[in-house]
Amino acid sequence: MPRGAFTLSLMLLLTLGSSDQSPATVPRTSWKRQDVNLYEFSEPGIFNYTTLLLHEQREVLYVGAREAIFELSLRNISVKNHKVVWKVPDVATEVCTSKGKSKETDCLNYIRVLELSDSHLYVCGTHAFQPLCDHLSLADFKLEGRQEDGRGKCSFDPMQSFTAVMVDGDLYSGTAYNFLGSEPIISRNGATQSPLRTEYSTSWLNEPSFVFADVVRENEGGDEDDKIYFFFTEASMEYDFFSKLLIPRVARVCKGDLGGERTLQKKWTSFLKAKLMCSMPETDFVFNVVHDVFILKTTNWRESVIYGIFTSQWDNVRSSAVCVYSMSAVEEVFSRGKYMQKSTVAQSHTKWVRYNGIPPSPRPGACINKDIRQQNITSSLMLPDKTLQFVRDHPLLEDAVRPMDNGPRFIAKDVHYTQIAVERVPALDGQLYDVMFMGTDKGNLHKSVLYQKEVHIIEEVELFPNSESVKTLVMPSHGAQFLYVGSDSRAVQSPTAFCEKYHMCEDCLLARDPYCAWDRGAGACVNILQEDRSRGHLIQNLQGNADECPTGQNQSTKAYQQLWVKPGGAVKLPCQVESNVAQVVWTVNGSVLQERSPPYQRIAEGLLVYGAGPEDQGYYKCWAVEEADHRNFTWLLQSFELALAKDHLYPTTEDPSVFTVVDVGFTARPVPTFEMPEPTRLVLTSSVSRPPGDQESRDKELVPPQYLESDRGMTLLLTFTLLFLLLFLVTVSYNCYMQYLPGPCLRARASLLGAKKPPQSEYRSCEAGLVDNVTDQHQGLPKGPNGVQKVGRDGEGMSGVVQEGSGAPSPGVVCQSPHSEKPFDIDSEGQPIEYADADVEAP
Numbered sequence: 001m002p003r004g005a006f007t008l009s010l011m012l013l014l015t016l017g018s019s020d021q022s023p024a025t026v027p028r029t030s031w032k033r034q035d036v037n038l039y040e041f042s043e044p045g046i047f048n049y050t051t052l053l054l055h056e057q058r059e060v061l062y063v064g065a066r067e068a069i070f071e072l073s074l075r076n077i078s079v080k081n082h083k084v085v086w087k088v089p090d091v092a093t094e095v096c097t098s099k100g101k102s103k104e105t106d107c108l109n110y111i112r113v114l115e116l117s118d119s120h121l122y123v124c125g126t127h128a129f130q131p132l133c134d135h136l137s138l139a140d141f142k143l144e145g146r147q148e149d150g151r152g153k154c155s156f157d158p159m160q161s162f163t164a165v166m167v168d169g170d171l172y173s174g175t176a177y178n179f180l181g182s183e184p185i186i187s188r189n190g191a192t193q194s195p196l197r198t199e200y201s202t203s204w205l206n207e208p209s210f211v212f213a214d215v216v217r218e219n220e221g222g223d224e225d226d227k228i229y230f231f232f233t234e235a236s237m238e239y240d241f242f243s244k245l246l247i248p249r250v251a252r253v254c255k256g257d258l259g260g261e262r263t264l265q266k267k268w269t270s271f272l273k274a275k276l277m278c279s280m281p282e283t284d285f286v287f288n289v290v291h292d293v294f295i296l297k298t299t300n301w302r303e304s305v306i307y308g309i310f311t312s313q314w315d316n317v318r319s320s321a322v323c324v325y326s327m328s329a330v331e332e333v334f335s336r337g338k339y340m341q342k343s344t345v346a347q348s349h350t351k352w353v354r355y356n357g358i359p360p361s362p363r364p365g366a367c368i369n370k371d372i373r374q375q376n377i378t379s380s381l382m383l384p385d386k387t388l389q390f391v392r393d394h395p396l397l398e399d400a401v402r403p404m405d406n407g408p409r410f411i412a413k414d415v416h417y418t419q420i421a422v423e424r425v426p427a428l429d430g431q432l433y434d435v436m437f438m439g440t441d442k443g444n445l446h447k448s449v450l451y452q453k454e455v456h457i458i459e460e461v462e463l464f465p466n467s468e469s470v471k472t473l474v475m476p477s478h479g480a481q482f483l484y485v486g487s488d489s490r491a492v493q494s495p496t497a498f499c500e501k502y503h504m505c506e507d508c509l510l511a512r513d514p515y516c517a518w519d520r521g522a523g524a525c526v527n528i529l530q531e532d533r534s535r536g537h538l539i540q541n542l543q544g545n546a547d548e549c550p551t552g553q554n555q556s557t558k559a560y561q562q563l564w565v566k567p568g569g570a571v572k573l574p575c576q577v578e579s580n581v582a583q584v585v586w587t588v589n590g591s592v593l594q595e596r597s598p599p600y601q602r603i604a605e606g607l608l609v610y611g612a613g614p615e616d617q618g619y620y621k622c623w624a625v626e627e628a629d630h631r632n633f634t635w636l637l638q639s640f641e642l643a644l645a646k647d648h649l650y651p652t653t654e655d656p657s658v659f660t661v662v663d664v665g666f667t668a669r670p671v672p673t674f675e676m677p678e679p680t681r682l683v684l685t686s687s688v689s690r691p692p693g694d695q696e697s698r699d700k701e702l703v704p705p706q707y708l709e710s711d712r713g714m715t716l717l718l719t720f721t722l723l724f725l726l727l728f729l730v731t732v733s734y735n736c737y738m739q740y741l742p743g744p745c746l747r748a749r750a751s752l753l754g755a756k757k758p759p760q761s762e763y764r765s766c767e768a769g770l771v772d773n774v775t776d777q778h779q780g781l782p783k784g785p786n787g788v789q790k791v792g793r794d795g796e797g798m799s800g801v802v803q804e805g806s807g808a809p810s811p812g813v814v815c816q817s818p819h820s821e822k823p824f825d826i827d828s829e830g831q832p833i834e835y836a837d838a839d840v841e842a843p
């Protein structure tokens with residue numbers, strides 16, 4: 001892409017912030033921690049549960065944390081099978097602290113590599129900035145003490161980006177090779193093949209931030225080599241920009257690489273990298289920071305797809321984008337793309353431009369495949385120097401990897417996704433749906449799926465109590481029942497679906513969750529991947545067409561919940577809908593209720609009827625209305641029969657509580673039923689007030705009219721008003737007495753108490769002081785902890801005091817009292833501050 005165009009797109013980016021581009025990204029359902037059963041694991045004093053490894057055959061989850069490794073049960077991660085502690089010896093801690101690192105945070109052992117290799121785990125930790133690896137025997141879960149230098153395999157700094165993958169016994173890492181973290185490296189270490197690394201050159205890696213690495217098996221019968229892909233964000237070298245420009249990249253190396261014979265000895269001969277494009281085609285809005293990648297692998301590697309989550313380098317737009325790349329597009333760029341070349345312009349300035357010549361043969365950076373073997377080159381050691389020199393100097397390809405559909409698959413506003421996992425789910429319609437699970441920096445999990453190019457966020461799960469960021473997300477390969485999430489404080493196991501939480505067929509279908517279907521026989525929403533049911537009974541409609549639900553079932557058992565209310569009293573009709581995009585509509589005696597007018601008040605938990613009279617008796621129904629498939633679907637949530645309590649029925653206690661409710665036959669979860677005489681799908685005439693997902697505004701409406709209820713209420717109101725007036729008068733008088741209030745008050749005070757000086761002159765001196773102090777006060781004063789300037793005795797001749805702790809630095813008090821001889825002490829507490837408000841007006 002020409003540089004001009006790129007700069008232009010960045011200009012566009014800076015203006016895009018306000019434009020409304022993306023569809024609504026409100027999760028349909030939000031599960032709070034208390035709503036759902038999450039298993040979790042943490043131990044006191046142990047933090048940073050950020051390295052997770054699944055072992056499905058053994059049904060365990062390995063967790064690498066700070067100074068500890070755990071083996072947990074996959075079914076219930078609260079169950080700890082084993083633990084091993086790996087601390088740093090005092091000597092190593094001292095070396096670390098002597099280099100200026102913190103003993104409490106840096107100079108500890110953060111486990112960052114946990115990889116399975118044969119019958120043991122290969123484990124590496126930062127080990128007080130001296131990375132170290134060891135083998136952990138799975139049989140007895142003990143470190144074997146076969147320690148190895150971890151340099152190039154694991155980062156020194158626990159805060160630095162890092163990625164690693166174990167492939168056939170060799171560890172491929174993207175990390176930094178030195179203490180300072182300034183020497184980035186992509187390396188291979190292991191028993192089976194020779195160690196290899198990247199050249200130390202900014203053309204190869206330029207301040208990279210590694211996010212992910214994985215292997216793609218392409219070796220089908222010896223024709224091709226397996227490839228290891230690395231994903232990272234690095235500082236651009238190909239674009240001139242007024243500040244550091246970040247570029248998301250994919251790089252790859254070949255598993256069979258052995259390095260060069262003379263050129264590129266012990267270095268990759270197959271290292272190539274390309275830009276990952278993720279920008280909106282219409283506006284060129286650029287998402288240039290990649291945060292995580294998931295490769296959804298298929299039996300034919302060419303059909304595998306890469307999911308990446310991106311944000312923009314410029315934080316003014318808090319949006320995340322998901323871009324999806326086909327493996328064949330990536331392969332195409334690496335095997336046929338043009339190279340970039342560094343050239344010198346105007347003697348000193350270097351610039352990357354497209355290489356237009358004919359590259360040497362075999363193609364630089366290519367894996368040793370069948371074609372190259374036919375040229376009698378059977379390993380990278382036999383590659384000609386020309387090819388090797390070329391690839392050393394041209395590691396960057398000009399062609400970028402373009403996303404499928406040429407743009408982000410979707411953009412989520414006001415969310416920062418940090419982790420992604422994808423599962424391909426076979427739905428009942430015979431199609432496959434890629435369900436995306438994404439962790440956010442606020443500790444939520446979003447489950448999304450794309451229908452007709454529109455994203456549908458099925459649900460959001462609150463994972464942690466403290467809104468911390470999701471650091472790691474792993475999911476078993478097929479038909480996963482749970483996924484596992486790591487954060488700084490704990491590991492959490494969350495179900496992949498919450499079908500059983502949808503109690504009604506409409507809710508189950510409108511969730512549009514490929515995992516869930518309504519079982520007509522059982523009358524329940526079930527997980528189709530887990531339950532081995534006869535599929536004939538199941539209803540699933542991913543467009544959300546809830547008309548497929550059986551209507552009027554069990555009409556005979558129409559059960560109104562009976563509620564009594566004392567005449568003049570208030571009663572709450574409980575009714576809630578889980579869906580964030582549904583609206584609640586009430587009907588009474590069959591017609592839509594205007595909830596806003598008395599005696600009704602809509603509250604979050606239902607409907608409040610207050611000051612109840614005989615005319616308010618009747619049949620109340622609570623409906624949910626939700627839009628899907630370009631239609632509105634309505635279903636019944638609750639039915640109530642409200643009646644006035646007769647005196648002899650009503651317990652005659654003098655209960656002062658506002659809500660005088662007597663429930664008869666109230667069950668904890670009343671079974672909502674459909675009633676015969678009324679149409680099940682009702683026609684709505686009134687507009688519904690609540691915008692989708694706007695829980696807050698709805699909550700704000702609900703000021704319970706508590707004191708309007710009765711005469712007693714009126715009395716209370718009157719009492720409060722009087723009390724308030726009294727308090728106000730006292731305050732005014734006090735402030736006036738203390739000379740806090742200007743003008744008429746001071747005159748009144750003077751006439752009452754007999755002031756020594758006329759107050760007007762006091763104010764004049766005060767004003768003069770204000771002017772003087774404002775001009776020289778703000779120079780060279782020490783800043784307080786809140787950025788508030790402090791004035792102490794040192795501020796010579798100044799008698800001002802700035803109030804502290806109020807946050808906003810007020811213009812300050814700068815008025816000299818005619819009586820005071822000494823400057824004010826900074827410790828103003830307890831001492832009266834005269835004329836504390838600077839914005840006094842001279843009378």
Ligand SMILES: *[C@@H]1O[C@H](CO)[C@@H](O)[C@H](O)[C@H]1NC(C)=O
Pocket residue numbers: 039076078079
């Ligand atoms: C999970 O394990 C914890 C700890 O042993 C236990 O308290 C809890 O009951 C288990 N949960 C289930 C559903 O088995």
Ligand SMILES: *[C@@H]1O[C@H](CO)[C@@H](O)[C@H](O)[C@H]1NC(C)=O
Pocket residue numbers: 047048110158159488489
């Ligand atoms: C480890 O966890 C602590 C406590 O939550 C956190 O403050 C710190 O930043 C974490 N360190 C790393 C390297 O993630």
Ligand SMILES: *[C@@H]1O[C@H](CO)[C@@H](O)[C@H](O)[C@H]1NC(C)=O
Pocket residue numbers: 374375376
């Ligand atoms: C490869 O080597 C074989 C025997 O060593 C030779 O006959 C053949 O001509 C060579 N092919 C090429 C392309 O060099």
Ligand SMILES: *[C@@H]1O[C@H](CO)[C@@H](O)[C@H](O)[C@H]1NC(C)=O
Pocket residue numbers: 523553554557
């Ligand atoms: C209808 O209600 C009866 C009695 O409550 C119950 O046994 C039956 O399973 C219900 N049928 C359906 C289809 O829900």
Ligand SMILES: *[C@@H]1O[C@H](CO)[C@@H](O)[C@H](O)[C@H]1NC(C)=O
Pocket residue numbers: 588589614615616617618619
């Ligand atoms: C409902 O109908 C009953 C009798 O049919 C009537 O007394 C009552 O006032 C009605 N309720 C409302 C709120 O209109």
Ligand SMILES: *[C@@H]1O[C@H](CO)[C@@H](O)[C@H](O)[C@H]1NC(C)=O
Pocket residue numbers: 627630631632684686687688
């Ligand atoms: C559904 O109902 C809402 C509120 O009454 C309305 O704004 C919306 O246009 C309706 N949608 C359709 C497709 O009828």
